[in-house]
Amino acid sequence: MISAIGLIAGLGLLILLTMRGVHIIIAATVSAALVAITSGVAMMPPFADADAPDYVTAYMRGFTGFFADWFFMFLLGAIFGEVMSASGAADSAAKFIIERLGVRYAVLAVVAACAALTYGGVSVFIVAFSVYPMAVSLFRDANLPHRFIPAALCFGSVTFTMTSAGSPEIQNLIPIEFLGTTAMAGWRVSAVVAVLLAITGYIWLQRMVGRAVANGETFEGALGEHVERDEGPLPHPILSLVPLIIVLAAFNLTDDMLGKYALVLALGLGTLAALAIGWRHRMQMPKAFGVGATGAVIAITNTCAVVGFGTVAQLTPAFQQALGVVTAIPGDPLIGAAIAVTVICGLTGSASGGQTIALPLIAPGYIDAGVEPGELHRVAALASGALDSLPHNGYVVTTIRAICGETHARAYGPVGALTVILPLVGLVLAVGLFIIF
Incomplete structure (x- = not known):
């Protein structure tokens, strides 16, 4: 008792x-x-x-076991996000989306980016690191409250994608070991549920953001430190998507061979691509690496504590x-x-x-x-x-x-x-x- x-x-x-x-x-x-x-x-x-x-x-x-298993993924994920921001790639992709879709679809863009990466096999932790820089740019340009970015990231990562049929996330793969099934198990019901969650959740999130804006909330910036890009021309928006595409492709091509360590390779290649794209901002990169490394340690120790x-x-x-x-x-x-x-x-x-x-x-x-x-x-x-x-x-x-x-x-x-x-x-x-x- x-x-x-x-x-x-x-x-x-x-x-x-x-x-x-x-x-x-x-x-x-x-x-x-x-x-x-x-x-x-x-x-x-x-x-x-x-x-x-x-x-x-x-x-x-529990603490050290999780740290040992995931430290390099957190480290490279955090550095990748900071380099994407410092290179201007995140801003460029965000501006492209805003220009094509309009500010009213800023939330949808963040959710869709998270969903695509999650269902593409990128760990949900890495998805948040990867998409956050673009999310900040989108929310800043649309003047939406920063406090809703975590909701947009989490909704796109861990609801209608992470546990759906066909998802390569570990949450959908664990039952295979005990049940002898496949990742597509129960796909018909899963598809119905996923569509319902995606539509309902997006409408709900938009309404929450709309109410906050109606009450006078605006974009106020993050409470933590992130690297700001030097002023100057932005890389081409299509080019700016290359690092994300490389991460997604490299992970899926090497997942069977490397397992979770495919993320290390994928994020390493993605970071190199982001560095190349942002070469004109190379003086900012040492700081980006430092801030990323610090953020990675904070992020993983927070998670280790709960484990x-x-x-x-x-x-x-x-x-x-x-x-x-x-x-x-x-x-x-x-x-x-x-x-x-x-x-x-x-x-x-x-x-x-x-x-x-x-x-x-x-x-x-x-x-x-x-x-x-x-x-x-x-x-x-x-x-x-x-x-x-x-x-x-x-x-x-x-x-x-x-x-x-x-x-x-x-x-x-x-x-x-x-x-x-x-x-x-x-x-x-x-x-x-x-x-x-």
Whole structure:
């Protein structure tokens, strides 16, 4: 009982502190400590029994494990974004879009760019780094509030693309290992849900931005530091898209051979292309590399902090009990699977982490009960993309704070509406369609 209270309190405290502006590293370590204490987990190795877990070791295992796995992707992603900005490529592409589509489509351009890269196989973390410079230019030219950029980035990356059939994102690929399916599993229902989320979400985002503008909000700039381009002629807009095209093409051509490290190659080539395009601004590039490197360290440590919290949470009796409860929900198995994956992803703050924990436990039982693997695959993928986007989610923290230089108080409202509420509606629709048809 105390463990359950502590787990809920720890998660609530993490969300509260994050929303109040407390640094995520402090918020995560304090919240994880509360979870450990209320579950009887020793605080340090000297106080733990032989072979028993302890708070410090578990937290740092999650923290350093994520850092080791993703540091180079974060580093090159951040540098790529800064070089795109300093070279003028981001401004050029943005002005081209504004001239062709008009300022009223600035939000659509950002969402579409994120969707194209995400469905093209670029990691959602890298998508945010890559598109942010163009988003700033678009929102500046259209005089739209900067605080809605995180919502546009997140909506285009983690809603109707990340968990859809055919997406090469890990959230759509994890079920393959446990269910023997393909990335296109449940594609008919997935297509219906994706179209609904894309249209509804875009209309909702536009209305939120429109209300803010009507209330007198304008573009006010980021709170964080980013490299400003020297004045001068911009590169040709078509040429400015070359680095993004190179990233997308290089990743997809080498993904089978290099796995996630294809991102390292792709971003490295994209950065070289951006450097070549912005050669006239070469004096700004050392600063761009420095700001990018600093931003990468901030971004990945923010995410590592949340991963550490999830690692500690998994040690508690309450987490194991909650896992047992949600996997034993009566009724249609797809409903139980949807709830199980949704809850676990919410507790861990990770779509991929939640699926990895849940699927080995629920997949065998549901398959034995006659559930069609493709349907279970799609439900699990969609379920992973809802409560994982609570304020403590690593991608949310990184996008709002490290990439966009915003605060949760200013930016999370639209993000939460589009990445929590909307995907939950899509999940319900998908389960309903699978049950009916």
